[in-house]
Amino acid sequence: MRVDGKSEGARQSMSWLHTWISLLLGWLLYAIFLTGTLSFFQNEISAWMKPELHQSLNTSSQQQQLQYALQYLNRHGQQAENWNIRFANDRQPTTMLNIRKVGEGRRRGGEIYLDTDTGQELKARETRGGGFLYRFHFELYGIDRIWGRWIVGVATLFMFVAIISGIITHKKIFSDFFTFRPGKGQRSWLDAHNATAVFALPFHIMITFSGLLLLMFLFMPWSINSNYSGGGQEFYQKLNEPQPKTPEQAARLAQQKLKDAQTQGGRGGRGGRQDVPEALPAAAMVNITALLQSAQQQWGDNPITSIRVNHPNTVESEIEIIASRAVTLLDRESIPSIKFNGVTGQIIDEAKPVNSTPKAIYTLVTWLHMAHGVDATLRWLLFLSGVLGTMMVASGLILWVVKRAPDVQKLGYKPFGHRFVEVMNVAAIVGLPIACAAYFWANRFIPAQVAERSAQEIRVFFIVWLMTLIYAIIRPHRQAWLELLAFVAAMYFFTPIINVATGGRVLWSSIYHGQWMIASFDIICLILGAIFAYSYYKLKRYKGLPIKAKKATKTVTAEEQA
DSSP: OOTTHHHHHHHHHHHHHHHHHHHHHHHHHHHHHHHHHHHTTHHHHHHHTOGGGTTOOOOSOHHHHHHHHHHHHHHHOTTEEEEEEEOOBTTBOSEEEEEEETTOOSOSOOOEEEOTTTOOEEOOOOOOTHHHHHHHHHHOSSSOHHHHHHHHHHHHHHHHHHHHHHHHHOTTHHHHHTOOOTTOTHHHHHHHHHHHHHHTHHHHHHHHHHHHHHTHHHHOOHHHHHHOTTHHHHHHHHHTSOOOSSHHHHHHHHHHHHHHHHHHHHTOOTTSOOOOOOOOOBOOOOOHHHHHHHHHHHHTTSOEEEEEEESTTBTTOEEEEEESSOSSGGGTTOOOEEEEETTTOOEEEOOOOOOOHHHHHHHHHHHHHHTTTOOHHHHHHHHHHHHHHHHHHHHHHHHHHHHHHHHHHHHTSOOHHHHHHHHHHIIIIIHHHHHHHHHHHHHHHSOTTSTTHHHHHHHHHHHHHHHHHHHHHHSOHHHHHHHHHHHHHHHHHHHHHHHHHTTOOOHHHHHHTTOHHHHHHHHHHHHHHHHHHHHHHHHHHOOOOOOOOOOOOOOOOHHHHO
16 A cells, blocks of 8 residues: 555545546537637637728728718717717727717617728628627527526536646646657647646636636625625626716716716606607817827827717717726726817816726736737737647547547447547537638628628538537548548638638738738638648548557466366
């Protein structure tokens, strides 16, 4: 018996826990990791899926974009309650406008796109773009949103347990990180699993823990419900509410709340008749371009991202100019902004949210999870860490099958459970990338004029994913892997070609014009095609390892002894 028998027993129990939690939830976690990793670039995916916008090169200054935007808004949004202008940037090729009419309330969609160089309105096709992958990542699809978040939250909790138990189980995990033995079957897959787990271990811990924080109030709503009569909605409203720093700011904030309450009361309560409030007296607005230049000089290298105009062209018009990023990582909600009187141009408020230390830490961790407001370098680091996390889950699922393959071969048949895991591995690990590629292809081949085309794109995604499951069932395991790997490699190699053939900008042109949001998508597709093609090549050449026969134990009979 080992002296450290107790610790060895604990480690073995952790191994059991790690193995079965990872297997039972592995396919769901793989889908969450893959779509979550893609969601780091959801804006770029959405831009690629709207080829009508690729012609906007984003070479005009923000002052010129503002002039085009104001010309459009003054023609089409005279009676609006709110204007929102978002300038083109590295992740958005066009100037984007939103007009909210009186009585509409907050709503998603309805974006208007302007060419940054000409001011011409561009009509983009209807698509969910990267937003679908982002929503699928934490809400799944086709089921109630709350149930979807509960399922993803429970899976995230179990993954956190699997990570901790995996660290305890692999006592040589850090030394094994520097060792990779190719062509050794189970040993190679274990090395790959260890390497991808350790290399991005801080990311894996952060992404799962922050995911749990984002769903914390769904899992534990009791403190909010007991302290806020309006529940979570009132809590989040107060959480994001600006905190005045001076008595003057407090007075202005109270006055604004009173005005908002009176306006809301004039429109009727929820579910009642929506009465339109009386029109405010008209008034000419101040030169917004001058305010834009003043704010930009004050913020220096922190570019302006958007301008919001409340009650435009009236005596109560207000203009709010918002910067792109916060000053520090620990104060991410304190993005600089200045609110002006829309008629006189006087500064109304520069108040920013005052974060407590717990709130600042919560905001930092959760915003890193969603990559909100991070620069390109950090976004790419998060993306590559997500790729390693996806590979970690995939290699663990494959390792389960490879580890048990010799015993199954000795049996002479495949038990149902083993065959089930084989099929699910193929449908998840290769089938989901095929479904994503099919989603991108559907975006280009479904006519732009078709009604509810975004829903049809999503249907294609799930239909193709289901077809890969059926294919994995009816084909032998090795052949299913080879054929689907060849198919997915071809799909991603052809995606940049389809982009050009259906109105998108060709790769070298997008690189030349600095449209990296378009070019990076095509480049990643080519890289994915190369990875899948290389995987096909390695699997095609791999013949498997011979099964080591156990030494025969000779039975000595009584006659032989005699």
